[in-house]
Amino acid sequence: xxxxxxxxxxxxxxxxxxxxxxxxxxxxxxxxxxxxxxxxxxxxxxxxxxxxxxxxxxxxxxxxxxxxxxxxxxxxxxxxxxxxxxxxxxxxxxxxxxxxxxxxxxxxxxxxxxxxxxxxxxxxxxxxxxxxxxxxxxxxxxxxxxxxxxxxxxxxxxxxxxxxxxxxxxxxxxxxxxxxxxxxxxxxxxxxxxxxxxxxxxxxxxxxxxxxxxxxxxxxxxxxxxxxxxxxxxxxxxxxxxxxxxxxxxxxxxxxxxxxxxxxxxxxxxxxxxxxxxxxxxxxxxxxxxxxxxxxxxxxxxxxxxxxxx
Ligand SMILES: NC(=O)c1ccc[n+]([C@@H]2O[C@H](COP(=O)([O-])OP(=O)(O)OC[C@H]3O[C@@H](n4cnc5c(N)ncnc54)[C@H](OP(=O)(O)O)[C@@H]3O)[C@@H](O)[C@H]2O)c1
Numbered sequence: 219x220x221x222x223x224x225x226x227x228x229x230x231x232x233x234x235x236x237x238x239x240x241x242x243x244x245x246x247x248x249x250x251x252x253x254x255x256x257x258x259x260x261x262x263x264x265x266x267x268x269x270x271x272x273x274x275x276x277x278x279x280x281x282x283x284x285x286x287x288x289x290x291x292x293x294x295x296x297x298x299x300x301x302x303x304x305x306x307x308x309x310x311x312x313x314x315x316x317x318x319x320x321x322x323x324x325x326x327x328x329x330x331x332x333x334x335x336x337x338x339x340x341x342x343x344x345x346x347x348x349x350x351x352x353x354x355x356x357x358x359x360x361x362x363x364x365x366x367x368x369x370x371x372x373x374x375x376x377x378x379x380x381x382x383x384x385x386x387x388x389x390x391x392x393x394x395x396x397x398x399x400x401x402x403x404x405x406x407x408x409x410x411x412x413x414x415x416x417x418x419x420x421x422x423x424x425x426x427x428x429x430x431x432x433x434x435x436x437x438x439x440x441x442x443x444x445x446x447x448x449x450x451x452x453x454x455x456x457x458x459x460x461x462x463x464x465x466x467x468x469x470x471x472x473x474x475x476x477x478x479x480x481x482x483x484x485x486x487x488x489x490x491x492x493x494x495x496x497x498x499x500x501x502x503x504x505x506x507x508x509x510x511x512x513x514x515x516x517x518x519x520x521x522x523x524x525x526x527x528x
Contacts, residue, residue, distance in 0.1 A: 222294075226248065226300065227300065230262040230265050231302065232372075233300045235269075237300055239269070246419065247275075249294055250277065251290050252276050281299075281309065282311065291322055292319055306328060310353075313325075313353070316360075324363050326365050326367060329353075330367055332486070332492055333368040333428060334350035336491060337491045338485070339481055339489070342469055342484070363425055365425065368502075370405065372407075373405045376405075380443055381396070393457055394457075394458050397461070397465070397487055399439055401493075403493070406433060414431055414506075427502060429508070430504055431505045432493065432504065433505075433514050435514075436517050443517070450521055
């Protein structure tokens with residue numbers, strides 16, 4: 219059996235670009251559904267040219283245009299959607315088009331974060347996770363074969379500052395730790411998330427499952443992160459602990475969406491939403507166990523790159 223033909227929706231985006239690259243690198247015939255407007259944007263045009271040079275087929279269309287979706291889907295076996303978190307519900311026409319096309323053997327919707335059925339922030343996150351869960355329910359109600367990728371945090375989100383609010387670089391003197399600092403979170407580099415995702419495309423073990431990414435070397439508590447960073451810079455930092463109550467108060471006092479970084483920190487490093495549950499064989503699989511040979515960047519290696527920038 220040949221490799222599945224893969225359609226990426228969102229190939230000009232941060233993650234979608236990596237997904238398209240990984241798909242091409244794995245020799246999947248790769249298609250990208252691209253809006254006409256992307257070609258007038260120099261950076262996006264460059265991405266599209268590079269993908270096209272590497273063998274991708276660019277199809278003009280939009281998730282707002284169902285006929286372009288159906289036309290694209292008739293040419294492929296698998297659809298991966300990587301539209302932004304603001305557009306999660308805009309995937310409804312994609313689901314409709316998959317039903318109409320009738321040939322799609324797997325849909326990977328735009329999730330790529332925490333498992334929306336496991337998070338404990340529904341009173342705080344302005345529907346961020348309930349929208350992703352709604353899309354899951356729709357996919358399942360329509361009987362569409364799926365894989366959900368629960369990759370936890372992207373490495374370029376929060377980690378460049380060592381989880382310091384409003385900072386772009388890691389702390390050198392004083393560090394803020396949320397909660398007791400012992401709750402573990404997970405960071406995975408986007409290109410690695412893309413590689414794991416593409417490995418799942420033709421893997422029957424991932425059919426109708428959630429693929430969780432918790433690679434060894436990428437699961438750290440805030441106390442462990444700080445200790446690791448201290449060992450790299452050869453210096454102890456002053457630690458300020460923000461209690462759960464203080465963080466919740468600040469989240470409630472800060473208007474949406476400015477409070478969302480705090481909500482995500484609360485979810486991961488106070489509630490433990492990325493790691494509090496075991497991966498159950500009935501609905502989930504562990505991506506690093508499925509693909510033990512897949513190389514990935516560890517948190518320590520990533521922090522070394524920050525050190526080089528100092
Ligand atoms: N876990 C984490 O830490 C984390 C962090 C960030 C994002 N994420 C998740 O990753 C996923 C992707 O997010 P991202 O930040 O990579 O997205 P992004 O960079 O904003 O890219 C969005 C993509 O969607 C495309 N798009 C927008 N409207 C479209 C339409 N009408 N038709 C077709 N394509 C359209 C855009 O194309 P144009 O070039 O035409 O605009 C672009 O390629 C989301 O599910 C998000 O929640 C997770």
